[in-house]
């Protein structure tokens with residue numbers, strides 16, 4: 110299929126939850142709660158989707174999948190931003206003393222806020238120009254923050270609920286599997302590098 114068409118399909122798929130959340134939200138019993146919660150949920154889902162892309166590309170030998178990672182990441186950021194805005198604007202009507210007290214006193218808000226703030230530099234540095242300016246090492250290091258942000262998003266979700274953590278457990282299992290895959294992948298890559306270095310040293314000595 111044409112690459113442009115695939116891009117459009119990806120954009121539409123990532124955009125689709127937004128009108129759905131708004132349409133179902135305005136007719137919901139509690140529209141603000143519905144919109145706020147569902148934007149957070151889609152933010153978390155797309156953050157997880159961003160982590161799925163690399164293992165998929167590697168396992169199914171589809172390196173071109175990697176080029177959708179930035180788009181997915183930026184959409185995840187946009188949903189989290191809208192989730193935060195819905196809390197600030199719709200839920201608390203810019204009541205800054207209450208917002209600041211919430212951030213300070215309610216651990217689930219503190220963690221959500223930390224995850225959101227940590228996402229900002231990743232979104233800002235996602236352009237090619239800034240990536241080049243930072244250089245691959247710093248850029249990679251910075252973007253490894255995602256391995257803390259996604260679990261923090263999950264902890265935020267977990268702490269929000271007093272009982273019945275079933276869906277958090279499902280999201281948690283997926284996140285653990287994706288992080289575990291990366292640890293195994295990195296360990297294997299390091300082992301391969303060590304073997305290559307040892308072979309090269311043996312050849313030089315011979």
Ligand code: HEM
Pocket residue numbers: 142145146147149150151152153156189192193196218221222223224225228258262263265266269
């Ligand atoms: C990476 C950042 C974040 C993620 C992934 C995230 C995700 C979520 C999720 C999944 C929920 C529960 C949705 C449900 O019950 O179905 C939620 C709820 C909530 N989040 Fe976040 N969130 C993030 C950041 C924030 C920030 C920065 C704030 C505000 C400062 C915030 C405020 C809230 C509030 C108030 C609720 C509960 C809404 C309610 O009880 O009606 N979140 N969030």
